[in-house]
Amino acid sequence: MLLAADSGQVTALCLLYLTAAFDTVDHDLLILRLERQFGIHGVALEWLRSYLQGRSFHVSYGGGSTSAMVHTVCSVPQGSVLGPRLFILYKADLAEVVKKYYVSIHAFADDTQLYRHCFRDEMATIVVRLERCLEEVSHWMFANRLKLIACRSTLPSLLIIASTNMFPAYVHHVSSGFANFDEFDDHWTMSP
Numbered sequence: 001m002l003l004a005a006d007s008g009q010v011t012a013l014c015l016l017y018l019t020a021a022f023d024t025v026d027h028d029l030l031i032l033r034l035e036r037q038f039g040i041h042g043v044a045l046e047w048l049r050s051y052l053q054g055r056s057f058h059v060s061y062g063g064g065s066t067s068a069m070v071h072t073v074c075s076v077p078q079g080s081v082l083g084p085r086l087f088i089l090y091k092a093d094l095a096e097v098v099k100k101y102y103v104s105i106h107a108f109a110d111d112t113q114l115y116r117h118c119f120r121d122e123m124a125t126i127v128v129r130l131e132r133c134l135e136e137v138s139h140w141m142f143a144n145r146l147k148l149i150a151c152r153s154t155l156p157s158l159l160i161i162a163s164t165n166m167f168p169a170y171v172h173h174v175s176s177g178f179a180n181f182d183e184f185d186d187h188w189t190m191s192p
Contacts, residue, residue: 013115017149021110023075027052084109101133
């Protein structure tokens, strides 16, 4: 982003937040993806299947009391080395969805950012492209049992990052569904 700003570009950035992302991973869909997309077969696939399926838990509390046993039908174990990696593989084809819109994606586990660098006169087009991309991402998330947390609208918020001398001219030019714009000054600090 700093290199883009140095070259006179602005960056449109969208942060995607998921609700209980690790808890909603569909085991059957994950196993299918591991097999078809990543070529995992045989003993390795069966080991992963046994790692995921048939898990249960209960909570111990008070003086030796325990809750009822709950059998999990979805989720990847949190706090494990495999959990974040399995989640990354689970949502790997999200990159193909985003790629169709010429939008860049940066992701690790359940943190995902969509962004696009462009020049100021391209912002209206880029914001519309990002909105369309976000609509398809939202549908993909729903189809894959992942839930986006919406911020102030039905879609996640969009942050436009640019130096102050470029930004004000853009804000009045675009009237998209994204209402909250945060400005940064030339030293990349937030202005009030």
